[in-house]
Amino acid sequence: MTARIVALAGSLRLGSYNRKLLKLAVQELEKLKAEVDVVDLKTANLVVYDGDIEGVGIPPEVTALAERVSRAQGIVISTPEYNHSIPGGLKNFIDWLSRVRPQQPFQDKVGAIMGATAGVGLTLRGQLVLRQSLTALGVLLLPGNVAVARAADAFDETGALKDSRTQELIAKLMSQLVHVSLANPLATKGT
Numbered sequence: 001m002t003a004r005i006v007a008l009a010g011s012l013r014l015g016s017y018n019r020k021l022l023k024l025a026v027q028e029l030e031k032l033k034a035e036v037d038v039v040d041l042k043t044a045n046l047v048v049y050d051g052d053i054e055g056v057g058i059p060p061e062v063t064a065l066a067e068r069v070s071r072a073q074g075i076v077i078s079t080p081e082y083n084h085s086i087p088g089g090l091k092n093f094i095d096w097l098s099r100v101r102p103q104q105p106f107q108d109k110v111g112a113i114m115g116a117t118a119g120v121g122l123t124l125r126g127q128l129v130l131r132q133s134l135t136a137l138g139v140l141l142l143p144g145n146v147a148v149a150r151a152a153d154a155f156d157e158t159g160a161l162k163d164s165r166t167q168e169l170i171a172k173l174m175s176q177l178v179h180v181s182l183a184n185p186l187a188t189k190g191t
């Protein structure tokens with residue numbers, strides 16, 4: 001069986017360190033023969049959540065993203081920390097998808113969290129905030145994580161991490177994500 005995994009960076013900017021970190025996770029997932037669907041929050045172009053918009057109807061771009069998450073068994077998110085929390089774009093994505101009915105798409109998915117920062121703080125406070133929101137939505141989060149500080153110096157010119165231990169942590173987390181996703185009958189939905 002093939003694990004279907006949605007991968008998402010919490011930063012919109014094209015030169016994002018979290019996009020780079022996510023790319024390494026995607027490469028590990030592909031080595032494990034997972035089917036990876038990369039969601040790009042920049043091109044997703046979601047309007048800010050507004051109950052009045054929802055009152056008229058969930059926007060089709062939200063429904064389309066919810067279907068992509070719904071189809072997956074697992075989700076990996078690599079996000080920067082903004083003001084000790086998560087970026088508004090990522091929270092907006094979570095909030096919109098959480099409103100989709102009859103079943104919001106995060107329920108019972110297996111989740112993995114990673115983060116990179118240009119600073120020294122390792123994104124751990126932001127990761128805790130993300131953990132809290134995803135837990136509220138029923139995501140079965142893996143206890144491990146990946147955290148990269150001083151990201152401007154962490155990657156070489158090919159995009160690889162200079163620190164092989166962090167690369168090993170990514171490989172381990174992605175292996176857990178694939179294997180737990182496949183073993184979780186609640187997450188095994190879709191085609």
Ligand SMILES: Cc1cc2nc3c(=O)[nH]c(=O)nc-3n(C[C@H](O)[C@H](O)[C@H](O)COP(=O)(O)O)c2cc1C
Pocket residue numbers: 011012013015016017018019079080081082083084085116117118119120121122123151
């Ligand atoms: C609005 C804003 C708030 C930030 N707050 C934090 C913070 O609380 N902790 C931190 O480590 N870095 C913070 N940063 C710096 C980001 O970690 C840094 O810009 C990082 O490179 C962004 O991730 P990206 O490279 O994936 O876009 C903040 C940046 C912005 C734009």
